Amino acid sequence: MSKPDWVIGVHAVQALLEQHPEQVIELNIQQVKKLPDRLVKLTELAHQYGVRVSYPDKAFFRDIAGVHQGVLAKVKPITAAGEKELAGFLQGLNHAPLLLILDGVTDPHNLGACLRTADAAGVDAVIIPKDKSAGLNTTVRKVACGAAETMPLFSVTNLARTLKLVQELGIWIVGTAGESEQTVYDVELSGAIALVMGAEGKGMRRLTREYCDYLVNIPMAGTVSSLNVSVATGVCLFEAVRQRRLKQKSSME
Structure with a gap:
C-alpha cells in the first residue's frame, strides 16, 4: 500500500x-x-x-x-498515469486538445506553478518525462493549490515516442526556443496543440526539439533574456486561450 x-x-x-x-x-x-x-x-x-x-x-x-x-x-498519494493510458485519453476527447508538455522541469515549485496555470487555462493534460523531472511531492501539491489533484498528469518513459504518438493523433507540437524567428503571437494556436516548455536554463532537449512542428519565442523588451519556465508557460498558454476564444466567437457570429 x-x-x-x-x-x-x-x-x-x-x-x-x-x-x-x-x-x-x-x-x-x-x-x-x-x-x-x-x-x-x-x-x-x-x-x-x-x-x-x-x-x-x-x-x-x-x-x-x-x-x-x-x-x-x-x-492520499497521487499517481500519474503512463503512456498506455495517454492514447485512450486523447482519443476520448471531443474537442481539439490543448496539451502542456514539460521537458525536464526539475524544480518542484515550477512544476506546481505550471500545473496551477494549466488548470486555469483549461489544459486537457500535462505530460512529463519520468526521468529528469520533478515528481508529485509535497511542494508541488502546495504550490499547485489543488491543481495537482484535478489536472490529468501523464508521466512517460520515452518522451520522444510520446511526441510521435501525439503527432499521429493529429496534434501539432509547438516548442518554445529563444532563438526562434517567430513569436508565440505569430503561430496558429487555436487548433489541436501540444505546447512544449523546456527545462529551467537549458531549454528543450535536442530530440524533443526535432519533433516540434513549430518553434516560437516570447518577445523580450527588457534586459533579461528569458522568463521563468512557469511564467513563460502562462504567457504561451493564455495566448492559446485568447486565440481559441476568438475562433469560437467568430464561429458563433
Whole structure:
C-alpha cells in the first residue's frame, strides 16, 4: 500500500478540501489558544466532509519542510498515469486538445506553478518525462493549490515516442526556443496543440526539439533574456486561450 503524502499551507489545504475532500485523510492544525478565522473555516470544511481534525503542538510541525502556516493535511498519494493510458485519453476527447508538455522541469515549485496555470487555462493534460523531472511531492501539491489533484498528469518513459504518438493523433507540437524567428503571437494556436516548455536554463532537449512542428519565442523588451519556465508557460498558454476564444466567437457570429 502506498504511503500517504502531505499537503501544507492554508491555501493549498483549503483548495483541496473544497475541490477534493475525499483525498484528505486527516487535517492537523497547530494548537493555539484561539484559532484565527481562516483556520476555523478549515476545521468547519473538514467536519463538513467528515475529515478528522487533530490539534498537535508546535513540535509536531518542526521537521516539516516549507511554509506550513501551522496547517498540515495527510492526503492520499497521487499517481500519474503512463503512456498506455495517454492514447485512450486523447482519443476520448471531443474537442481539439490543448496539451502542456514539460521537458525536464526539475524544480518542484515550477512544476506546481505550471500545473496551477494549466488548470486555469483549461489544459486537457500535462505530460512529463519520468526521468529528469520533478515528481508529485509535497511542494508541488502546495504550490499547485489543488491543481495537482484535478489536472490529468501523464508521466512517460520515452518522451520522444510520446511526441510521435501525439503527432499521429493529429496534434501539432509547438516548442518554445529563444532563438526562434517567430513569436508565440505569430503561430496558429487555436487548433489541436501540444505546447512544449523546456527545462529551467537549458531549454528543450535536442530530440524533443526535432519533433516540434513549430518553434516560437516570447518577445523580450527588457534586459533579461528569458522568463521563468512557469511564467513563460502562462504567457504561451493564455495566448492559446485568447486565440481559441476568438475562433469560437467568430464561429458563433
